[in-house]
Amino acid sequence: MDNLQNLHKWSTELKEQDYTMPALFVGHGNPMNAIQHNQFTEAWRQLGKDIQKPAAIICISAHWLTKGSFVTAVEQPKTIHDFYGFPAALNEVEYKAPGHPALAALTQQTISQTHIELDYEWGYDHGSWSVIKHIYPEADVPMIELSIDYHQPASWHYALAKELSVLRKKGVLIIGSGNMVHNLRMVAWDKPTDYAFDWAIEANELFKDKILQHRHEDLFDYAALGKAVQLAVPTPDHYYPMLYSLGLQSNKDKITFFNDQPVMGSLTMTSFRLEEA
Numbered sequence: 001m002d003n004l005q006n007l008h009k010w011s012t013e014l015k016e017q018d019y020t021m022p023a024l025f026v027g028h029g030n031p032m033n034a035i036q037h038n039q040f041t042e043a044w045r046q047l048g049k050d051i052q053k054p055a056a057i058i059c060i061s062a063h064w065l066t067k068g069s070f071v072t073a074v075e076q077p078k079t080i081h082d083f084y085g086f087p088a089a090l091n092e093v094e095y096k097a098p099g100h101p102a103l104a105a106l107t108q109q110t111i112s113q114t115h116i117e118l119d120y121e122w123g124y125d126h127g128s129w130s131v132i133k134h135i136y137p138e139a140d141v142p143m144i145e146l147s148i149d150y151h152q153p154a155s156w157h158y159a160l161a162k163e164l165s166v167l168r169k170k171g172v173l174i175i176g177s178g179n180m181v182h183n184l185r186m187v188a189w190d191k192p193t194d195y196a197f198d199w200a201i202e203a204n205e206l207f208k209d210k211i212l213q214h215r216h217e218d219l220f221d222y223a224a225l226g227k228a229v230q231l232a233v234p235t236p237d238h239y240y241p242m243l244y245s246l247g248l249q250s251n252k253d254k255i256t257f258f259n260d261q262p263v264m265g266s267l268t269m270t271s272f273r274l275e276e277a
Contacts, residue, residue, distance in 0.1 A: 014055055014106060014170045020252075021168045022051055022275035025176045025245035026131050027259060028062075029269050031083050034130035035090055040269050043259050044134035047273070055171030056100045057143040058107065058164070060245075061127030062178035062238040066147040069111070069160075070119040073104035073144070078123035095129035100142035103172065107146065111163050113156075114149070122147070127177040127241075141173075148240050154220040157240050161247025174248055176241030180207050181232040181268040188265025196262030203232035204260075204268045207242075211255060211272065216246050231266075245274065252276045 024047070033041055063082055064070075079094045108116040124132075128145055146164075148157065164174060181200045188195050196204075206225060210218050218225070220243075222233050233239045249255070254277040259269040 014103060014172070017169055017171050019052070020250075020276050021054055021171060021173050022273055023168060023174045023245055023248040024271070024273055025178075025242050026271045027179045027267075027269035028127055028131050028177045029179060029263055029267060031086060031090060031126045031130055034093055034126065034133060039261070040259050041134045043271075044131055045137075048135040048137075051173065054141055054173035056103045056173075057132065057141055058103070058167065058172055058174045059128040059132065059143060059145050060148060060174075060176045060241045061125050061145055062148070062241050063125040063127040064122060064145055064147040065150040065237055067149065067151050068117060069114050069149045070117045070122065070147040071104045071107050071144055072099055072122050073101050073118035074099045074120050074123075075101060077143070077145075079129055080123045080125045082125050093129070093133070095124055095133045095139055097124070097132070097136065097139040098142045100144050103142070104144050106170075107144070107164070107167070110166060111160060113160055113163065116146075119147070128175075131177055132175070148237070150237070154222065154236065154240065154243055155217075158216065158220065158243045158247040161244040164244075165248045165250065168248065174245070176243075176245035178238035178241035179267055180204055180239070180242055180270045181262070181266065182238035183231055183234050183266040185234070186231070186266040191265055193263055194261060195265050196268070197231075197265050199228040199231045200262055200266055200268060202228040204262070204270055208257065208260075208270065211246065214249075216243075219243065219246070245272070249274050250276070
């Protein structure tokens with residue numbers, strides 16, 4: 001099938017639907033989750049069974065930080081092994097889900113608050129493939145990534161996500177992939193895996209409370225939320241994907257938390273699913 005045929009096929013797949021796709025925020029945690037079977041990966045696999053199969057996926061990953069905004073526009077994105085010091089088996093994983101150039105172009109057209117550049121170099125970083133390989137192990141759902149403009153404030157990312165929300169009506173599953181609590185410098189190597197510092201629990205519960213009360217604006221100036229949150233979010237790379245997912249929420253959506261567990265003292269895997277009640 002040549003490029004023109006592909007573009008026609010992809011474009012016709014993105015028709016207005018009579019339902020609204022759910023949206024997700026996923027705590028992705030350790031890259032080893034990609035090749036392990038545990039409570040977190042089992043929950044991801046269950047998502048693939050529970051959610052109506054999407055026409056395509058947009059993933060906002062904590063691991064694609066840019067100056068400006070970009071979206072992957074290649075037909076077959078590469079698998080990026082953006083880590084080191086892990087077993088060879090992890091570096092051998094290839095997630096071969098196709099890209100979706102028509103969705104990349106549609107995303108570019110949909111966003112008005114900034115210019116979205118089409119990118120032909122990036123692929124699937126581990127913030128996307130380590131999770132989505134469990135949700136769709138057959139790699140049969142086309143996917144693109146949207147970068148995080150790291151020079152913009154939290155409120156800007158939330159507003160951009162609000163513009164993206166219309167794509168949920170076109171069969172697009174939008175996934176933010178990061179971690180609510182993510183402080184690698186304070187990992188408790190000498191504690192059980194499910195250990196959590198008090199401040200990590202406090203911050204995680206505060207975030208959940210704000211989310212359930214739909215007080216999203218309180219989460220923009222996260223540094224003003226106290227010492228626990230300052231420790232939980234030393235840098236916002238893993239925090240911003242959560243704001244994208246919250247920006248997708250409509251007044252019809254209910255929120256369900258899953259994988260609400262601490263790991264290694266200073267991270268939480270807490271995730272949530274948005275879907276119309």
